[in-house]
Amino acid sequence: MQLHKPDVVDAATAILDNYGIADLTMRRLARELNVSPGALYWHFANKQELLGAVADRILQPVRTEPTAPAWPGQIHQICVALRDALLSHTDGAELVSSSFAAGQSELATEIVAQLAGAAQRAGVIPPDDELAARTVLYYVLGFTADEQSRLQWDAAGALTDDQSVLNRDTSRQFAFGLQLLVDGLAVRGASTLGAARDMPQRSRD
Amino acid sequence: MQLHKPDVVDAATAILDNYGIADLTMRRLARELNVSPGALYWHFANKQELLGAVADRILQPVRTEPTAPAWPGQIHQICVALRDALLSHTDGAELVSSSFAAGQSELATEIVAQLAGAAQRAGVIPPDDELAARTVLYYVLGFTADEQSRLQWDAAGALTDDQSVLNRDTSRQFAFGLQLLVDGLAVRGASTLGAARDMPQRSRD
DNA sequence: ACCTGAACACCGTTCAAGT
DNA sequence: ACCTGAACACCGTTCAAGT
DSSP states (O other): OOOOHHHHHHHHHHHHHHHOGGGOOHHHHHHHTTSOHHHHHHHOSSHHHHHHHHHHHHHGGGOSOOOOSSHHHHHHHHHHHHHHHHHTSTTHHHHHHHHHHTTOOHHHHHHHHHHHHHHHHTTOOTTHHHHHHHHHHHHHHHHHHHHHHHHHHHHTTOOOTTTOSTTSOHHHHHHHHHHHHHHHHHHHHHHHSSOOTTOOTTSOO | OOOOHHHHHHHHHHHHHHHOGGGOOHHHHHHHTTSOHHHHHHHOSSHHHHHHHHHHHHHGGGOSOOOOSSHHHHHHHHHHHHHHHHHTSTTHHHHHHHHHHTTOOHHHHHHHHHHHHHHHHTTOOTTHHHHHHHHHHHHHHHHHHHHHHHHHHHHTTOOOTTTOSTTSOHHHHHHHHHHHHHHHHHHHHHHHSSOOTTOOTTSOO
């Protein structure tokens, strides 16, 4: 029977979940699908494009309009959903991170747009809104990649107790860094929102 | 003549600067040094360890006690020095980022400690200071990796004018995101520094 | 102690040729 | 249109054997 893109992405995701990103190779994937390696290149231009498709599969659950009424809640919502999505796949953060950097994940770009919207509602005006959005994304990707790699060291069994990610409340830690950014956003937003009152620098000019 | 670790790191850095991280392979490096690939494994346990040594070489210029009097200036100083160091080597941000994630860069850990110190001076108490420090580092690495990969696309000549990193003031953009974090740090620090005054939420309980 | 030679078990990608 | 077979030009790592 014929090979279709979604089948390929399914198989790739299965390898990722079960063996990790190091084992997600074109040849291994072809073997799993009972095709020759060359067959994959009919459907995907190269490995990066395929990884981008896997990244978009991972980010699918994040694809939802935020329901929170105010912008801080919206940012929390998006970021928590994002971290959850990344944590549900082995090396998820690493894969999405590099796909985003390579500009191969459409959904990552969409998430940036949504975060930028929240930043605007916080009072950050273009083009700073996108900058703020990217800053938030860098944080979530960096934090989660770190968390996930520690989890792997942990599973491998070579980590002292105070390094163990299990003994620390990572969700609380994640929220702390996120709050840092939300607070910063509030300050930055307030400085450009009419309210020149109690803002000493450049009140009117 | 004998092969010494610093020679190896020198040669590796040269390959990185001239050809990029994709060409920094053990075999290529051995060829450049006129030794067999196996020789490298007498000096380094594996490729990750060697890359960690290159990362530390890149971070060397950042290794300096901050001279700014107040913590916001110190953070700016460290982060600007860090970004400059990363930008002076092809794929510098990507290399340091992955070495840090793999726990192979001692200097990266040192930089986190220095940022944590600044966070403490901002009023963020342990263990949140390290969390704050890591958040700042995630930002610098994420931003700079992004900036650097856009620079590469640009050099390759396939980017529209408004995507071009040259037409945007990236240093100003970098400062914006950094300010976001510094502002957040100020808020967080103030909330734990005695001053419960004019802080509506959980002022006393 | 330090290095070579050779092997092992892989990679990503291309492309003529088949159906 | 879609895929195979086979090749090209590589990888990281190990390890007996040499000096």
